Amino acid sequence: MSSLFRWSSTKVTLLVLGMTAATITPIVISAPASSQTPVPSATPLPATPSPTSTVNLSDVSSDYWARPFIQALAENNVISGFPDGTYRPNQPVTRAEFAALIQKAFSTQNRVRQLSAGGFSDVPANYWAAAAIQNAYETGFLAGYPGNVFRPNQEIPRVQGIVALSSGLGLTGGDTSTLTTYYNDASSIPEYAVGSVAAATVGNLVVNYPDVKQLNPQQSLTRAEAAALLYQALVKQGRVQPIASNLPASQYVVAGTPTSTDIVSLAASSSSFTTLTSLLKTAGLADILQQPGPYTVFAPTNDAFAALPPATLEQLQQPENKEALVKILRYHVVPGAVTASQLSAGELTTDEGRPVNIKIDSASSQVSVNNARVLQADVKASNGVIHAINQVLIPPDVNISQLNQPSTGSTTPDVNVGRSTRGGRSYIGVGGNIGLSGNDTALSDTNFTVISKLGLTNYLSVRPSVIFGDDTIFLVPVTLDFSPRRAGSVGERTYSISPYIGAGVAIEANSDTDIGLLLTGGVDVPLGSKLTLTGGVNAAFMDETDVGLQLGIGYNFR
Numbered sequence: 001m002s003s004l005f006r007w008s009s010t011k012v013t014l015l016v017l018g019m020t021a022a023t024i025t026p027i028v029i030s031a032p033a034s035s036q037t038p039v040p041s042a043t044p045l046p047a048t049p050s051p052t053s054t055v056n057l058s059d060v061s062s063d064y065w066a067r068p069f070i071q072a073l074a075e076n077n078v079i080s081g082f083p084d085g086t087y088r089p090n091q092p093v094t095r096a097e098f099a100a101l102i103q104k105a106f107s108t109q110n111r112v113r114q115l116s117a118g119g120f121s122d123v124p125a126n127y128w129a130a131a132a133i134q135n136a137y138e139t140g141f142l143a144g145y146p147g148n149v150f151r152p153n154q155e156i157p158r159v160q161g162i163v164a165l166s167s168g169l170g171l172t173g174g175d176t177s178t179l180t181t182y183y184n185d186a187s188s189i190p191e192y193a194v195g196s197v198a199a200a201t202v203g204n205l206v207v208n209y210p211d212v213k214q215l216n217p218q219q220s221l222t223r224a225e226a227a228a229l230l231y232q233a234l235v236k237q238g239r240v241q242p243i244a245s246n247l248p249a250s251q252y253v254v255a256g257t258p259t260s261t262d263i264v265s266l267a268a269s270s271s272s273f274t275t276l277t278s279l280l281k282t283a284g285l286a287d288i289l290q291q292p293g294p295y296t297v298f299a300p301t302n303d304a305f306a307a308l309p310p311a312t313l314e315q316l317q318q319p320e321n322k323e324a325l326v327k328i329l330r331y332h333v334v335p336g337a338v339t340a341s342q343l344s345a346g347e348l349t350t351d352e353g354r355p356v357n358i359k360i361d362s363a364s365s366q367v368s369v370n371n372a373r374v375l376q377a378d379v380k381a382s383n384g385v386i387h388a389i390n391q392v393l394i395p396p397d398v399n400i401s402q403l404n405q406p407s408t409g410s411t412t413p414d415v416n417v418g419r420s421t422r423g424g425r426s427y428i429g430v431g432g433n434i435g436l437s438g439n440d441t442a443l444s445d446t447n448f449t450v451i452s453k454l455g456l457t458n459y460l461s462v463r464p465s466v467i468f469g470d471d472t473i474f475l476v477p478v479t480l481d482f483s484p485r486r487a488g489s490v491g492e493r494t495y496s497i498s499p500y501i502g503a504g505v506a507i508e509a510n511s512d513t514d515i516g517l518l519l520t521g522g523v524d525v526p527l528g529s530k531l532t533l534t535g536g537v538n539a540a541f542m543d544e545t546d547v548g549l550q551l552g553i554g555y556n557f558r
Contacts, residue, residue, distance in 0.1 A: 123150050160221075204232060209252045212251065432447070500520075
């Protein structure tokens, strides 16, 4: 801080106004098109496995082209090796085996049709894959052949595997006339499969090795290729991250469309979160959660929004209720990436400034947020994590029953002294002041101080404080509070900072009371539901310009 000991009034002003600028970054989210497939409730799979993986398949070497796909699925029991410890990646896959893989990977997929009572004539009731074949048929992934046969022992062609995943995931789109730009052998694609292959291509499902432009549609699908296709299908559902671009395996993924894995893109890729992504656009938050973050989002499903009182959704999308909508959406966002294993019982401060209450049932490992239950945890994104919840969280200062009331025409914010702001809760506390410049008041010396923050609106606070000394001084600034930003982690605990900046009056309490302009800026660091650490620079323009660094800790009271 040695550079702060020499001051001009201009430099002081620039310091106070600029000290928080570097910590205040834009908050903004865009919404890609949605998919037809809901995110399953099964635990999401991790991204590319780490080198410390415990799964060891002796014939899948560290430099094998499909190792990242195989390893990730093997670690989560979607695929498995043989008793001798091998995977046999180049061995062809039968239709029965592919049905079994589908059942493992998409165990919670909705059924769209029903197999007749007798089933397929060539699949006996006691056949090892009978249940998997029925599941793959009823969920829309695989179909039979004319004559009510399934041909379970037939090696499945690559094109059938691609069509199966495209059909089961309900993929659409893709210009069939452009397939020749992706595949040198596009003319070999059977007519029945052209539309599905086009949809799978734009969905980034197709993986071609060793030549990314050679589809080889009629070639038998191998166990390695099956793992790659299944992994890409899980990427499409938002259950895993794409293979890292620095891994050789990524070059074999046919890039039909750019892959985006930020929080909003993942939410928008699932039909379970279409309401949420639509409201984010309506609220003008269309770019926020695509920023680096990281963020944690407790994401209500479409059913959660549908359970709100009648007409609430329509009212929230009206211009006069935009402030309430923004508050509600920010109440679902927490700075930092907090996985389910890192959540602990107690309060967690949201981007709205008000905390949510985390409850954990140790017996069932069930996590709740306020009264909402986490349906699916740890959907990993490139800039954070999503936890799907079954209810919409409503901040305490939002009354959705009043949304239908006509506007009064007043633009004056609702002032509630002592409320929380988007920067955090109100508090009162103690601290110390370190004088940096001047010689007129206690602000320029090292002294004891009493501090406070009293929220006025969601954005504004008044922060009265008194610095005791030979020339005791009262500081009364009004500040603009900014939303929390991730500062760093200590162990498994993630901390955030909430910048503020403002102006007010400085009152020197001596025989000839002097009043001057006050400029201030600093940060609050919430330490939990009870305490807030704070630090800031104050500049008082009295007979001289006094500057001090104020550090303290406050007890949160609202």
